[in-house]
Amino acid sequence: MLLAYILRRILWAIPFLFAASLIAFALISAPPGDYLTTFAATLAQSGDVVDQARLDALRERYGLDQPFLVQYFRWISGVLVGDFGVSFEWQQPVSQLIGERMALSVTLAFATLLFTWALAFPIGIYSAVKKYSVGDYIVTGIGFIGLATPNFLVALVLMYVAVVYFGADVSGLFSDAYKQAPWSWAKVADLLAHLWIPVIILGLSSTASLIRIMRANLLDELHKPYVTTARAKGLSEFHLIMKYPVRLALNPFVSTIGWAFPHLISGAVITAFVLSLPTSGPLLLQALLAQDMYLAGAFILLLCCLSIIGMLVSDILLALIDPRIRYR
Template sequence: MLFIYAVKRILWGIPFLLAVSLIAFALIQAPPGDFLTTVEMRLAYQGITLDAATIADMRAQYGLDQSFLIQYWKWISGVLQGDFGYSFFWREPVWSLIAERMALSVTLALATLLVTWAVALPIGIFSAVRKYSLGDYLVTFVGFVGLSVPNFLLALGLMYIAVVYLGSDVSGLFSAAYQNAPWSWGKFVDLLAHLWIPVLILGTSSTASLIRIMRANLLDELYRPYVTTARAKGLSEFRLLMKYPVRLALNPFVSTIGWAFPQLISGSIITSVVLSLPTSGPLLLDALLAQDMYLAGAFILLLCALSVIGMIVSDILLAIIDPRIRYLK
């Protein structure tokens, strides 16, 4: 049954997450030094020097004098209990720092993914059915432009147009009145009003890529013998197209969910910085630069969790749309 298959996929994801958490924690500590090394360097630029005893006391206070495995075990055992640790740099619990930012990042990624699918699917079908037509060439040209223009450059261009020609500020996800206000219906509407710019920017390259994927997949299916047989039996073109070739061409299209969702979150750091978005990207960058291992580790672990969720959703959807997949094995 599909339920049993989904449960198996979820159970397989648990050891994968544990292994990835260990690798992520090791990568964060791989660069020379640690958080206190970064602090020493920043203080040195200001002409302040810490003596060895003070550094040793701080290292013991932060637990940096312990071995790698002990530090990892303290962190991951806390994570399993819902405690992501304490941020060295911001001096706050990690969860209080990342909760709202991750929620906004997931909201932005979901909105971008839905818009991307809604645009790429029909355009990809049109481009395949009308191949080598004027519309196909136009879609191909726009797709190549979307793939080649960097997101941050597109963000700067849209910001310039909005400020100079529309007289509005499109940076951030909230207006000044709602920036620090508690959540309400007004703040939600304000979020939707600001969400379209980052969705447009982040979804441009993804949409262009998925259009090419859908076009190539559908072209592979349109000239198969089963399509010729169905057409000879008198099936209408629209019904024939949607019942067989499109359904099978969706397989690689659906499989992109596994990497597209976390990629939208982790790959939007530069765009988030340019647009001043209060998402997880800029904070993750700051945590890595400061070698704040608990904060950076929490972000990376959550991104890995999103990857696992994306793969599980992708596998379940593939099992639903394609009866050839034997998900009971």
């Protein structure tokens, strides 16, 4: 039954992806003009004069003079065979531009998610079990600070602390010797050595939010009759809390997986600029500003895929941990 549920969800994802790609392509094409209009305006600001005949020739070469649906089907038919088109601005295949950046973005998002769960899960349980204690007040205060502080400000403070007190290299995800080097175990080790700063920065607000969610959900469960009955039967407090209330309180905790990946990848643009991270956020922003539709469309389509995969994993985990949920 679980396999049938997964297959059914995957089949439902196919028309959703097509609809999401169509809407994304329409939104990218919605602003007045196109990439060449932006390109001509940029040259005009620098004092250069662009020949209209040259712009018309480039518009015909890139297919920008075609109707919207023709451009969309031309793009999506290439995507189906693994060809995301050529970036107008970079004059490179989109797959080459986004390949390593998306891989680094997914790695960073996955590490941040693990960091968030590793902190929020035990702290949220402690805060609920020790309600209104000194530790609960401390955790709550830190959580409010984490929710209220912008990521880029945390990045600046943490960069200062890392450089001044620990002598750490905070310029991106790699040392200078490994930025252009091919992948090896040494480069992976260098990546892990630089990964902790962006993970802490990106995971701070998410951790604070999940601690509050876990605390609130567990407090709702701890005072229900089944907990009192289990305690009266002599179950140890740790076994009782972990087996019953925590399991039911995990539902909203697990459901955050669906939006965590795309949120971490697309929502860390300012932080990526501050830390000089070679991730997808800055390149996506530049593609949107330049109306580079193939590059921006590929990014948005991949973010939609991550959302669908995240929701699928979330739904499967919810069905496994909560017996009240049915595959139907």
